Amino acid sequence: MQKIKKIINNMNLQKVRFVIQLFSFILFVYGGYFAIDLGSKLPIFACPYNGEAAGACYLIPFQHQLSMPAQILLGGAGIAVITGLLGFLFWFIFLNKGWCGYVCPFGTLQDWLTYLRKSMGIRYSTYSQSQFEKLSKVKYIFLVIVILFPLLMGVGLLGGEWSAAFCQMCPARIISPTLNGDFSQWTIDFSTKTAMVLTTLGILFSGLFFVGSFVKKRFFCFFCPMSALHYIFSKFSIVQLRKEGSKCTRCGDCYAVCDMQIKDIADNVTDVNILRDDCILCLKCVAACPEEDALHFDILNFRAFSSTKEGFEKRMGIKN
């Protein structure tokens, strides 16, 4: 047992993660070719506009269900919303935000753009603290759009052209099919004014996605409404990122490697649950922490991956 623990704590996280991400990417972008269908309640941007996705992003049925006429929604259909949410939660509780850091094909794509930048010897950009604080709220605005716009449709305040408004803006709708050679989403819908604006935004966001993720690590995740939805339920997950403040020297190593620039991971020494709304649970912070057990990834109350000195030294390439 002790031995297995040591092997895990000493692992090369970057490699392990790369393999898992590659596998998930193939599954969720090309899984259709293998006739895999994991349903439509997935807590990741596996976009069904790509015909070969092995499942669908939960935000799609979520928006559709909420847009039902109010009297139907308040009647029996409300149950469908609840069961949908339960379906989403069923997947979510197993990995928490690990869905973002390990499974989401859209996240993986950003990491690959990061590899590309790295291989070109270009340095990443960062936000200043005040930019970070402002931008970090954008995802909640998108989440409000996801929830509120369909409800407004239901009571008749918004017309049918607002259907799945977020999807119309979402870069995953445009980029995911592209990965399968389908470029048909790279168009602007001129049928109505609303559709035109929304789809134009979509194209704009897609362009931004490539440019942004090239210069900034996990550029899109800051704005992702799925990430915001995750955070609401993150406490109910069986996996957690925890910190023992007494062991933390606040050296800032974890912050230095954090793709999402989460400051609390280094500076907060009072909270045990250190998972923040921007976190993608990639566990790079645990891998970069040189203090024994100061940061640990827990499955229920079992420490599945802990920070250790030995693991740190191995991963940083310090010869032994």
Place this chain on the structure above:
Amino acid sequence: MTKHSIETPKEKQNRHKAMEAINTINTMKDEFKNPIAAMDAFYELYEDVYCKQKALHEDAIKVGTMCIQIPSEIIYAFDAVPIRLCNGFYTDDEIGSDLLPQKACPLVKATVGHFASGNFSDKPHFVYSPTTCDQKTKAGATIEGFGYEVIDVDFPRMKESEISREYFRQSIKEFTVDLSRRIGKKLTRKRLKNAVHKIGYAQSLYHKLCEYRKKEHVTISGNDMFFITNAFFFDKIDSWTEKTQRVLEELKQREKENITVAAKVSPRIVYTGSPPIFPNYKIPMLIEQSDAVIVADETCSSNRMFNDMVAVDEWNIYGMLDSIADKYLKACTCPIFTKNDDRIRRIIDLVKTYSADGVIYQAFAGCTVYELEQRSVLEAMEKAGIPILYLESDYSPSQGGQLSTRVEAFIESLKMKKRKQG
């Protein structure tokens, strides 16, 4: 006919310093039980440098540093040698007393005195002085008066804020550019990476040594640890690594044979406060001569130098420089900072992980920041139920009687407590 000559002031200083040095070395060699054979290499190093004035880095460019916050990684990356100039000699302290206020810190006085005498075995080509405590910050100008080039390096006094982080990252970049210009070399990614790894390896050795101090049977004394860590100020890094590896091998053997430096009832002490710097090991020696053992310390001449390691995400020059800057600022528990909960947390954590029985907090008379922080640390220890003794001392060889009474009484009380608990 024998030739008589009058001793020059420089020779006289060297003779006095050699006496101080050999006194400390000999006490170490003779007065403690179960000495570590591999430590002889370290004692020899101190004897060579401080008694025989042997130069260790004749051909290298020597970069003097006035404080711990000047990153050695960057200096090594330019193939230069960092020499930390914090000084522990009473002889130099006396020279410095004429140049600084009477109530100034002995460490700063000794450092300034050292420059005033110009008596170096490895004379630094230029000196970087971070703006840490008031006395060191101001000492730079005095030192410059003796014909040395002193370059001030911006260092913030607050470490919680994001501004400080940005500020020190910028400061380190400017330090790097300045150093590159002076040395006439360009910093390369590969060299900096190697230097980060080299220091990281030295740190990993320190941590391995500390593992032996966590155990029930302590195989290495706190004073020997101070000798080892203090040698990192001036020794050749590869030679330091080799010597330390040999000590580690011997400790492994000693553990098997159950050779310890302390008895079972010997109280285990965490040492904190103003840094003990060779040959001023007055208090640490007093502690261990009174049958206690220092199992850990929270000082800038030892633990603070080695404890925290640099982590880098993308190994490009700017990525590394930022990570280095963060480590030297954010992890630092120096009392110059406005608030210093980190230091208190560190001490409590050391007491827990090293199963210590008490803390001894020593401040140099005149080391204002440590004197100021004494109150908050004492309060915190009381709250945590950890016995603590606060001492004030200086570099003078007298004063021993009163200090030893207090240290012995504290250790005796810890022992009584330990006996009662069985």
